[in-house]
Structure formats: structure tokens, C-alpha cells
Amino acid sequence: MGGTFDPIHMGHLVTAEEARQQFNLDYVIFIPSGSPPHKRNITITSAEHRYLMTVLAVIANPYFAVSRYEIDRDKPSYTIDTVKHFSEVYGQRAKLYFITGADAILEIMTWKDYSELLSRCFFIAASRPGYPFRKLQELAKTVPEINSSVRFLEIPAMAISSTFIRKRVAQGKTIKYLTPDPVEQYIRKNKLYVR
Numbered sequence: 001m002g003g004t005f006d007p008i009h010m011g012h013l014v015t016a017e018e019a020r021q022q023f024n025l026d027y028v029i030f031i032p033s034g035s036p037p038h039k040r041n042i043t044i045t046s047a048e049h050r051y052l053m054t055v056l057a058v059i060a061n062p063y064f065a066v067s068r069y070e071i072d073r074d075k076p077s078y079t080i081d082t083v084k085h086f087s088e089v090y091g092q093r094a095k096l097y098f099i100t101g102a103d104a105i106l107e108i109m110t111w112k113d114y115s116e117l118l119s120r121c122f123f124i125a126a127s128r129p130g131y132p133f134r135k136l137q138e139l140a141k142t143v144p145e146i147n148s149s150v151r152f153l154e155i156p157a158m159a160i161s162s163t164f165i166r167k168r169v170a171q172g173k174t175i176k177y178l179t180p181d182p183v184e185q186y187i188r189k190n191k192l193y194v195r
């Protein structure tokens with residue numbers, strides 16, 4: 001599961017856990033992005049903070065792990081490079097699934113080498129409030145690669161986003177239960193997201 005994870009929250013975790021169970025995955029690897037190509041103009045928190053918050057969030061789950069692959073690269077990280085890397089690490093026999101929200105898949109045709117990407121791994125598109133599957137289903141009808149590679153995953157609706165959490169912190173509002181306690185404590189301790 002790739003993401004900026006700025007910060008990681010319950011929406012990510014519920015999505016990953018549901019994907020793991022529904023698709024019988026051995027484990028889920030969270031891959032915080034280095035400098036996300038689509039977020040180049042937005043100030044994001046340092047990769048090290050985002051990585052550590054992701055580790056704190058998944059530490060107790062034996063099926064969850066975190067990869068430093070994208071944050072340790074000095075080039076911008078494209079999903080195609082990451083997928084190629086993990087194919088090499090796990091070999092041809094491993095079946096790779098890239099877990100994303102339905103919102104992300106709607107933009108997949110703007111991703112680098114999207115056609116090759118879709119042929120190299122399955123994509124799990126998780127439902128997300130505000131991004132109906134209908135749009136994605138329509139897109140799949142016209143793009144055969146999307147049709148054959150994207151799997152839909154209905155998850156309990158979680159209208160949580162990292163943007164929402166960052167705003168709440170800046171406004172001095174509580175973020176309890178939106179993200180795991182250790183992540184909340186890490187945010188407070190390091191004074192992240194305060195203006």
C-alpha cells in the first residue's frame with residue numbers, strides 16, 4: 001500500500017486489514033512515498049517523520065510491515081519502479097497487489113507507464129466516501145487494462161483523510177481515534193502540523 005501517510009490514519013489501516021483478509025494476502029507492506037511526483041508543490045512532512053509514524057501505527061500487527069524503499073531513493077518515486085523492485089525481491093511466483101483508494105485509481109492514467117503498471121500487478125480499489133465506484137466502473141469499461149487489473153473492495157466508510165487530521169491539529173482540535181494513539185503522541189511530541 002503506497003501513500004504519503006502524512007500522517008497515517010485509521011482509514012489506511014482499515015483498508016489494509018480488509019484487503020489482507022478479502023484477498024488472502026500474506027502481508028501488507030506500507031510504502032511511504034519519498035517525494036511524491038503529484039505532490040511536488042505541496043509542503044509535506046519530512047520522510048523520516050512519515051516513516052516513523054507509519055511504523056508506530058503498524059508495529060503490533062504481525063501481518064503489516066513498512067518499507068523504506070521509496071523514501072531512501074533520491075529520485076522521485078514512481079509506482080512502476082516500486083512494483084518492479086518488489087517483483088525482483090519476491091520473484092515471479094509472488095502475486096502483487098497494490099492497495100489504493102478508489103480516488104487514486106481514478107487518476108491512474110496520469111501515472112508513469114500506467115499500462116505496464118496495470119499488467120504487472122493487481123490493484124485493489126477501496127471504497128472511499130466521496131469517490132463512488134460508479135465513476136471507476138465507467139472508466140474500466142473503456143480502458144481494458146483497468147478492467148482486467150482492478151479489483152474492488154468495499155470497506156466500512158471512513159471519511160478520514162490526512163488533510164483532515166492536519167487541519168484538526170492546526171485548529172487545536174482533537175485527533176483521538178482518527179489515528180492510533182502512538183501516532184497522535186508522536187505528532188504532539190514533534191509539534192507536527194501546528195501552524
Ligand code: ATP
Pocket residue numbers: 002003004005006011012015099100101102103104126127128129158159160161162163164
Ligand atoms: P491527503 O489528504 O494528504 O491526500 P490521504 O488521507 O488521501 O492524504 P494518502 O497518503 O494520500 O492519504 O493515501 C494513501 C492511499 O490510501 C491512497 O490510495 C488513498 O486513496 C487511500 N486512502 C486514504 N484514506 C482513505 C480512506 N479513508 N478510505 C479508503 N482509502 C483511503
Ligand code: MG
Pocket residue numbers: none
Ligand atoms: Mg490522498
